Amino acid sequence: GGIITQTPKFLIGQEGQKLTLKCQQNFNHDTMYWYRQDSGKGLRLIYYSITENDLQKGDLSEGYDASREKKSSFSLTVTSAQKNEMAVFLCASSISNTLYFGEGSRLIVV
Amino acid sequence: QQQVRQSPQSLTVWEGETAILNCSYEDSTFDYFPWYHQFPGESPALLIAIRPVSNKKEDGRFTIFFNKREKKFSLHIADSQPGDSATYFCAASGRGGSNAKLTFGKGTKLSVKS
Numbered sequence: 001g002g003i004i005t006q007t008p009k010f011l012i013g014q015e016g017q018k019l020t021l022k023c024q025q026n027f028n029h030d031t032m033y034w035y036r037q038d039s040g041k042g043l044r045l046i047y048y049s050i051t052e053n054d055l056q057k058g059d060l061s062e063g064y065d066a067s068r069e070k071k072s073s074f075s076l077t078v079t080s081a082q083k084n085e086m087a088v089f090l091c092a093s094s095i096s097n098t099l100y101f102g103e104g105s106r107l108i109v110v
Numbered sequence: 111q112q113q114v115r116q117s118p119q120s121l122t123v124w125e126g127e128t129a130i131l132n133c134s135y136e137d138s139t140f141d142y143f144p145w146y147h148q149f150p151g152e153s154p155a156l157l158i159a160i161r162p163v164s165n166k167k168e169d170g171r172f173t174i175f176f177n178k179r180e181k182k183f184s185l186h187i188a189d190s191q192p193g194d195s196a197t198y199f200c201a202a203s204g205r206g207g208s209n210a211k212l213t214f215g216k217g218t219k220l221s222v223k224s
Contacts, residue, residue, distance in 0.1 A: 031210050033211070033212075040216065040217075042216035043154070044214075050210060094210065097142045097159070097210065098159075099212060101153035103153055
């Protein structure tokens with residue numbers, strides 16, 4: 001089996017700050033995703049990548065950048081953190097349409 | 111634009127009853143329909159999935175019913191147990207490549223009382 005590791009688990013930043021979340025997977029999956037989870041709003045797709053150096057925008061990409069420099073890693077940057085950014089960010093990778101999620105990174109903006 | 115709609119937002123059933131969770135979608139090119147469950151403090155995990163070649167998929171106490179004409183699918187949890195209490199998300203996607211993205215519903219919080 002494989003694992004998806006998200007770092008950090010908690011990220012505290014100031015309003016207006018640029019903040020980066022990292023994700024590593026050892027499944028050797030081609031496709032990776034970043035979702036944002038807010039209570040009562042489900043999971044909303046921010047960015048996904050179907051292969052190394054590929055980036056596809058999801059429904060919530062405004063205010064975020066992503067980078068897939070290696071097959072095994074996918075990072076997400078909040079370009080200017082706002083207090084309404086506080087949510088859990090979930091990284092996932094997939095094979096045959098099945099998503100495997102990391103444990104999540106909680107963003108706190110002060 | 112919400113492409114996958116899920117209802118109810120929350121559901122309470124008694125132990126032993128059948129819980130029914132509903133989803134509808136808009137995009138007729140969607141051809142993969144999974145259900146994920148998420149227990150408190152954990153990440154979502156795949157529970158069961160269906161493709162439109164069939165209108166029913168069973169896995170133990172969990173059954174998906176699929177209606178292509180009405181663009182609806184539902185999850186039935188038979189003989190519900192307190193351990194089934196979780197949030198359930200339906201989702202939909204097209205075929206691979208850039209259609210591989212999975213669009214989720216907003217979730218149904220299921221409570222099973224004993």
